[in-house]
Amino acid sequence: MKLVNKLLVLISAISFSFSAYAVDKSFPNDKVTMWGDFSGVTLQVKLIGGAPYEPLYQEMIPIWEEKTGGKVEILSKKSHFELDKEIKQDIAAGDLGWCVGSNHTSFAPQYGDIYADLNGIVSAEYLAEFTPLILEHSTYNNKLVQLPQHSDVSNLFYIKSLYEDNDNKKNFKSEYGYDLTPPETWAQVKDQSIFFADPPNFYGTQYVGKEEAITGRFYEMLIAEGGSLFDDNWNPTFNDEAGQRALQWFKDLYDAKAVPAGVMNYLWDETGLGFASGTVAMNLDWGGWAAFFNGADSKISGDVGVIRAPLGSGGKRTGWSGSHTYSITNECPNKEAAASFIWILTNHEAQMHEARTGKLPTMPKVWDAIAKEMNDTGNVFMAEVFSTFKTSMAEDAVTPPLIPEWIPFSNIIFPELQKAILGDKSIKEALDYAAKETAYMMEDAGY
Amino acid sequence: MKFKFLKSPIMLIMPAIIAISIVVIIPLIFSFYTSFTSYKLTRPDSLFNFVGLRNYERIFSNSEWWWTYLRTILFLTIALNVELLLGLGIALLINKITWGQRTLRTIMMFPMMFSPILVGFQWKYIFNDNIGLLNNFLYLFGYESAIAWLIDQKLAMGSILAAEIWANTAIFSILLLAGLMGIPKDPIEAARVDGCSSWQVFKHITLPFLMPFIFIALTIRSLDVGRAYDIVHIMTGGGPAMRTELTWTTIARIGYKDANMGMANAMSYLSIILSIAFTYYFFTKLKASRQELGQ
Incomplete structure (x- = not known):
């Protein structure tokens, strides 16, 4: 039965249900519009694919084609990691005649100068609608190389009923000496995860365990512990005591079996689906999953709470952040059409469409509009989600x-973090080795 | 004179030489050259940044790489031996069947028809510690602990081997079945008349006849397994903690994710040595087995 339930969650997740709201084709909330007559223009684009991204394309691309007379030819639609590889191959082959590509603030610096400076291509009036800090993160080498569609930052989702259960409250207090409430610190997350864990049926929490995902999680824990990746001269410093404390947190949870045994192979899909299956008490995740966690396909629908990401011992909250963006190549033959296309994917209406599923807007006025819409429709959970994420974007977010x-x-x-967590190396050995190799890499890169 | 030159044998094979040069030799020379540069995919100008033997020196002093290299040899050795034994067993059983052999041969080839990426996803799901089929099957029988098939030091590599063997054992079966069908019946019947047991017939007649087919199958599969990537990439990505890292998962990560194609090409040339060594060994054995048969 357990298997069947989990399978149902998995299958239903694939057919992710998105907002029933239709896009208003008159775009009444957009002060700036960038329509044009692009009859005869075929815009070649490379986009990030996957269930969370498709509804926007399906909604907006036909509208753009209808209103401008242009055509959109999607050359690639892949996961961001696959798209990243393809773009690197395009750079090597000099094959950059396509126009618009999905991008990310963390990835953009790798691509050198292939993307055009959007200052001048996109009107200043439109740029003024975006959060200035996010535009700053979208700037590389003094060029605005990307326009943000939505932002990432993670907060803590939890199963509310676990914290309302009187037996849980009593037992936790007698064991740990303080009240069982949604955690304020990462140390409390550890205590509570170990308390709730009943493997293999139930786990206290989970984390993404490989590739850039665990690097980012370690990075934000490091910041929360008061550490940093590099000093001012780009020498690695993450192997200091703060780094060791940050990594110890992951290892302690793994050793206590408070996280699923397979976390070292998990990415965001596994953690999101795992939490929605009702077998995990707490889950640090981005807002894009919020509607799903509380939706009809989730086993914990109606029982989900959300709080700001907890504090580390350094007094800071975790807040690894970045933005999903769109860029225009320098070799694009029709930059005006390309700018019009990225406008329709990033404008007020598009951001509202995305925000209804929990994705975080990059325009302040969309934050206000979505909060109002959720309050007006009585969606208390999503209103709480946006209120929480707005605060963390403003106060905790760090790229x-x-x-x-x-x-x-x-x-x-990341392989060194995994080795330490799995016990193949001590925490110090793993971090020292990674620091040494990083120093070589940075030296080679000219830092 | 001009007409005579055009009729020369060199001119006749010139199209083949040009085609092979374009498709094989020029890319090989180019990639070999880049292994002596700091070529990064995202910085095309670095193609001309010659660094001599630096990439190779770094590889030779990198213990992680050599562990990966040894792991690949071990992976190759286990996969080839298990596939050979299973493939031989299946071929012998199918060869005995007198009714429905064609249908069984077709069914046997089904795993080969799946793309390796699909095979990887399928087995990743089977071995998933939380929602995987295998662990949930074990729960039905009261097993109370989630086995981390794709995490554990020994089980992770075993899980990948299971997927690799499932997908490719049929190659051995097909080739060995072809060999079995080609064995003359007379020596076998004569041996049986002389009172040989089934084991003696197999050991002294069937197996020597099969040896050339076995070594051809081993050669083909050693080249395949030596560049194993798709299944490993999907199931574990070489992790966790590099426990399932093989040479080509390392090379793909360095070449494409780090965009460090100069270093990746240097690693590729060292990996090719492994395939050449296995191929040379199996071809030597093939030659010896054919000589034994008087071929």
């Missing part, structure tokens, strides 16, 4: 270093 070496750095450190 990884916006340098081309972020992904190569991640490929150095």
